[in-house]
Amino acid sequence: MYCTIFMCQRCLRPLKLSEPQETLTSEPEEPGESGVTRAFYGTRTLQGQLEELSEGGSRDAVLIDGRKSRDKDCYCLSGSVSSARTLDSIQETILQTFEIISGQREIGHPLCVECTDSLLEQLDSQITLSELDIQRYKRCMESGEMQVEHEMEALKEELRALEQEEALLDRELENVEEGCVEAAAALQEAQAETEKLEQQESQYHLEYSALTWQQLELCEQLSSMENQLWYAQQQLSRLNSAGIFQFTFDIWQEGPVGVINNLRLGCPPSGPIDWDEINAAWGQVALLLVALCNTIGLEFQRYQLVPRADHSYLKALTGNSVLLPLFSGGRQNVFLNNEYDRAMIAFLDCLQQFKEKAEQGHEGLQLPYRICVERGVLEDATGSGHSCELRTHLNTRERWTQALSFMLVNLKCSLAWASLRYGKN
Known part of the structure; x- marks a missing residue:
């Protein structure tokens, strides 16, 4: 224990x-x-x-x-x-x-005893307070019974009014339900119509897209055609304002040397020019003079000019029909009158015939350099006395190159005159 x-x-x-x-x-x-x-x-x-x-x-x-x-x-x-x-x-x-x-x-x-007594006293005080609360609740209940009766009557009246209102609301609810049924039917019809309209709208969008794409293509084609038309009109205006001679023959100066269609004609002191290029330039000059004579209707009297590129020549119409070549290989006979110089003099004779024909009329041709066929010389028409011989025999390369340059200037003036007078015909 x-x-x-x-x-x-x-x-x-x-x-x-x-x-x-x-x-x-x-x-x-x-x-x-x-x-x-x-x-x-x-x-x-x-x-x-x-x-x-x-x-x-x-x-x-x-x-x-x-x-x-x-x-x-x-x-x-x-x-x-x-x-x-x-x-x-x-x-x-x-x-x-x-x-x-x-x-x-x-x-x-x-x-312990003291704590138990203290606990009992607390419980007694709580019981006393609870009893007082119970008494107050009873008095409140007794005093509130009359009020409850009056409140019951008022509540009954309110209940009857609420019942009447409920009946009225029931009738309204029935009407609303009938309206809901009608609205549901109308909504269903509207939804069906909406679906139909949506399908139509989708079809319209597809058609609109196709038409828009077609319109864009047509606009692009129209713009392209307008650009082509504008370019054609520009080209037509350019062709109308310019003659065929200006497009076919282009003559300019490159220092002391004359150039026709990118072919140099002459022998400058700065550097020798190949005779093949000079012969080809003579072919372009012969072709230009023939074209000008055909334009004004001129037929040569003493020579026939035959342009054949770098092997062009002149044929005499009298005598034994001698051929005078407008090409050379650079070899010249000093003691004899060579055929190359005779061909260049004959070419001056043809150019002089063209000048005489073109000077007729009120819009006659005026050349800057005078032609002397007997001497084979080109001299300044202003009277300065400056002249050059168009031959290689007993002549320097510089003077021969300058004479060729004078001849090309006369041809350029003749080209401009023919373009102005016959270019629009």
Whole structure:
């Protein structure tokens, strides 16, 4: 047997032990038991606890020698477990211990006498306050019964008015439901019409897109045709304002050398020119003079000019029909009158015939350099006395090149005159 001290859970003072006045079990204690069962509840005895239990109703059970007690404030201590305890009581003790440890069961705490009296006084004051509240509630209920009757009458009147209003609202609801049915039918028709219109709109969009694409293509074609028309009009205006001779024959000066259609005619001191280029230039000059004579309707009297590129020549119309070549390989006979010089003099004769024909009329041709066929000379028409011989025999290359340049200037003036007079015809 061992001794255990219990403390008051409020003031933490030790509790005094008291022997129970009555045994809780009818079974006598066996002599061999070593444990002594004791109950703790301040200075209260177990008999008083049982009386309070019978008055206060059911409370939590407390183990006394393995059996349950219904007093919440009664605590028992078992010094040792008796060997006569049954298996059921042991299992019940273990189950209750597990419930206490796991928090599933609430246990009371022992109090001392002073703390118990203080707790009872607090409970008495709470009971007194509760009774006062009950009395006030009763008086309020008695005073409020009359008001409740009047309120009941008013509520009945309001209920009748609400019933009438409910009936009216029911009729309105029926009308609204009928309107909803009609609106649903109209909505269905409108949805069907909307779907039809959407399909038509989609078809219209497709057609509009196709027409828009076709319009863009036509606009692009129209713009292209307008550009082509503008270019054609520009070309037509250019062709109308310019003659065929200006497009066919282009004559200019490159230093002391005359150039026709990118072919140089002469031998400048700066550098020799290949005779093939000079012969080709003579072919262009012969072709130009033939074209001018054909334009004005001129037929040569003493020579026939035959343009054949770099092998052009003149054919005499009298005598033995001698051929005079307008091409050379650069070899000249100093002692004899060579055929190349005779061909250039014959060409001056043809140019002089063209000049005489072109000077007729009020829009006659005026050349800047006078032609002397007998001497084969080209001289300035202004009277400066500057002249050059169109021959290679007993002549310098510079003077021969300058004479060729004078001849090209006369041809350029003749070309401009023919373009102005015959270009629009």
